[in-house]
Amino acid sequence: MSSMSKIAGLNGPGRQKSAEKTDAILKGAMGEFLAHGYAATSMERVAAAAGVSKATVYSHFQDKQGLFMTLVRRLAEEKYRAVFNPQDSQFLQGEPSAVLQSLAHKMLDNAMGDKQLQSFMRLILGESGRFPELAQPYVENLAKPVIELLSQYLASRGELQLSDPEATARIFIGSLVYFVILQEVLHGKKNLPLERDRLINSLIELITNPKH
Amino acid sequence: MSSMSKIAGLNGPGRQKSAEKTDAILKGAMGEFLAHGYAATSMERVAAAAGVSKATVYSHFQDKQGLFMTLVRRLAEEKYRAVFNPQDSQFLQGEPSAVLQSLAHKMLDNAMGDKQLQSFMRLILGESGRFPELAQPYVENLAKPVIELLSQYLASRGELQLSDPEATARIFIGSLVYFVILQEVLHGKKNLPLERDRLINSLIELITNPKH
DNA sequence: GTCTATACATCGATAGAC
DNA sequence: GTCTATCGATGTATAGAC
Numbered sequence: 001m002s003s004m005s006k007i008a009g010l011n012g013p014g015r016q017k018s019a020e021k022t023d024a025i026l027k028g029a030m031g032e033f034l035a036h037g038y039a040a041t042s043m044e045r046v047a048a049a050a051g052v053s054k055a056t057v058y059s060h061f062q063d064k065q066g067l068f069m070t071l072v073r074r075l076a077e078e079k080y081r082a083v084f085n086p087q088d089s090q091f092l093q094g095e096p097s098a099v100l101q102s103l104a105h106k107m108l109d110n111a112m113g114d115k116q117l118q119s120f121m122r123l124i125l126g127e128s129g130r131f132p133e134l135a136q137p138y139v140e141n142l143a144k145p146v147i148e149l150l151s152q153y154l155a156s157r158g159e160l161q162l163s164d165p166e167a168t169a170r171i172f173i174g175s176l177v178y179f180v181i182l183q184e185v186l187h188g189k190k191n192l193p194l195e196r197d198r199l200i201n202s203l204i205e206l207i208t209n210p211k212h
Numbered sequence: 213m214s215s216m217s218k219i220a221g222l223n224g225p226g227r228q229k230s231a232e233k234t235d236a237i238l239k240g241a242m243g244e245f246l247a248h249g250y251a252a253t254s255m256e257r258v259a260a261a262a263g264v265s266k267a268t269v270y271s272h273f274q275d276k277q278g279l280f281m282t283l284v285r286r287l288a289e290e291k292y293r294a295v296f297n298p299q300d301s302q303f304l305q306g307e308p309s310a311v312l313q314s315l316a317h318k319m320l321d322n323a324m325g326d327k328q329l330q331s332f333m334r335l336i337l338g339e340s341g342r343f344p345e346l347a348q349p350y351v352e353n354l355a356k357p358v359i360e361l362l363s364q365y366l367a368s369r370g371e372l373q374l375s376d377p378e379a380t381a382r383i384f385i386g387s388l389v390y391f392v393i394l395q396e397v398l399h400g401k402k403n404l405p406l407e408r409d410r411l412i413n414s415l416i417e418l419i420t421n422p423k424h
Numbered sequence: 425g426t427c428t429a430t431a432c433a434t435c436g437a438t439a440g441a442c
Numbered sequence: 443g444t445c446t447a448t449c450g451a452t453g454t455a456t457a458g459a460c
Contacts, residue, residue: 017425037338039251042453053427058455119341126249126338128398129331135398143394144404167414170406171387174394178386181393182355186340186347192356194382202379206418229443254435265445270437272443 022060025050029071034119038068038127072134075120080141083110084149096157097208103150104176104200111180112196118184147173160208168207175203234272237262241283246331250280250339284346287332292353295322296361308369309420315362316388316412323392324408330396359385372420380419387415 028050032041043064047054061067083106092099111117128135147169154165162168179199182188240262244253255276259266273279295318304311323329340347359381366377374380391411394400 021425035341037249037251037342039249043455044453054454055428055456056426059425064454122338122341125393125397126334129247129334130249132399135400136403139394139398139400139403143398143400147404162414163417164410164414167406167410168418170391170411171383171415171418174388174390175383175386177393178390179382181337181389182351182386185337186351186355187344188347188351188355191348191351192359194379198376198379199382202374202376203383205375206380206383206421209418209421233443255437256435266436267438267446268444276436 017060021050021052021056025052025057025060025067026071026074029067030075033068033071034116034123037123038131043067069131069134072124072131073137076137076141079117079120080145082114083107083142084145092153096160097204099153100172100204100207101200104172104203107146107176108180108196108200111176112184118180121181121185143173154207162207172203172207175199229272233262233264233268237264237269237272237279238283238286241279242287245280245283246328246335249335250343255279281343281346284336284343285349288349288353291329291332292357294326295319295354296357304365308372309416311365312384312416312419313412316384316415319358319388320392320408320412323388324396330392333393333397355385366419374419384415384419387411 025046028048029041029046032046032049035041036045041064043054043057046067047057050057057067061070091102124135124138147166150169150172151166154160154162154168176199179194179196182192183194237258240260241253241258244258244261247253253276255266255269258279259269262269269279273282303314336347336350359378362381362384363378366372366374366380388411391406391408394404395406
């Protein structure tokens with residue numbers, strides 16, 4: 001009987017290392033790691049949050065570190081797709097100032113309202129010293145594609161007369177990301193308020209250089 | 213005899229809760245917290261690193277959290293003085309482009325070479341969700357003074373014709389800090405290289421608007 | 425494949441000797 | 443004021459039943 005389910009390969013419960021439980025464990029681990037960080041998260045709580053036993057967690061993942069790395073890579077891809085959706089392929093069409101404004105709005109709207117993303121940033125930044133190999137997918141899958149896309153776009157718009165489009169892209173992205181870090185991640189909203197649109201407008205004004 | 217030292221208030225050993233031991237504990241705690249983070253740091257290791265017993269640590273500090281908060285506040289002040297030294301009070305004299313370039317160089321030189329500062333950034337950012345009250349001194353004593361000083365400077369230079377000096381200051385600082393975060397904290401140097409001076413030059417070119 | 429039970433280490437914090 | 447010794451709780455990881 002039990003051999004039948006194995007042979008059939010159907011998706012009944014109690015079969016193989018069910019993908020359902022793998023997902024449940026990852027989901028539980030996500031909540032725990034994002035809330036408490038790596039060191040303060042116990043496999044006990046992960047198991048409880050996933051609704052399985054601790055031994056099951058260890059049958060699906062080698063150890064705590066393996067579970068953590070799998071989770072982080074998964075989340076990095078997910079957030080990447082959310083921010084950097086190959087959406088309307090013509091989202092780079094139009095006046096550069098309008099394109100840049102739309103991009104900045106999209107990035108900030110996405111980041112400022114996503115508490116999970118902010119917790120994820122805390123986790124990656126906080127553990128980047130002890131898990132350097134985890135910072136890499138974050139850089140490779142999130143920061144790098146955005147910077148390179150913007151770089152190429154800025155380089156393609158000769159009318160902007162930018163002497164260094166790549167460095168300019170860094171300025172654009174850096175200003176926005178640090179804004180999120182300061183206002184949201186570090187809770188600077190209260191003591192160091194700044195309206196979102198003031199930053200965006202100044203950024204676009206500088207880059208598109210309307211005084212020229 | 214022991215009463216004499218108390219009365220005299222001299223700095224002989226074995227007197228009061230010696231400031232020496234307090235310093236030793238803080239120094240030991242600094243190494244441990246910066247290396248392993250809050251949760252993974254044990255009071256046992258802190259005591260060992262400080263060369264005292266665990267009980268002594270608890271006689272100088274209320275508990276682990278109290279020790280941690282004292283340490284962070286101390287480090288924030290220290291790093292503030294290092295970067296933002298009220299040095300030559302005329303470091304804002306001269307051509308704006310030269311002033312801004314000197315400031316950017318100073319900030320990046322300071323941050324890129326200071327591994328301890330980078331670990332400190334990881335610690336603050338990583339724990340800012342669970343210790344929001346610790347992010348505040350960091351913002352208040354480091355980010356805010358720098359941004360406000362630059363804000364006022366930019367506002368005072370009317371020839372720059374900046375429509376929003378405060379937002380422009382954010383762009384300046386944000387670009388630099390995110391550069392440090394991406395290249396050093398997140399180890400992006402290898403996969404996403406960018407020469408420091410390219411960022412600085414573009415930043416100054418945009419702000420001083422030489423095409424005008 | 426998943427569970428319960430457990431081995432073994434280490435944690436934060438304190439009591440009591442000196 | 444500082445130490446050693448220890449308490450109680452909790453951590454990771456695994457063995458063995460089903």
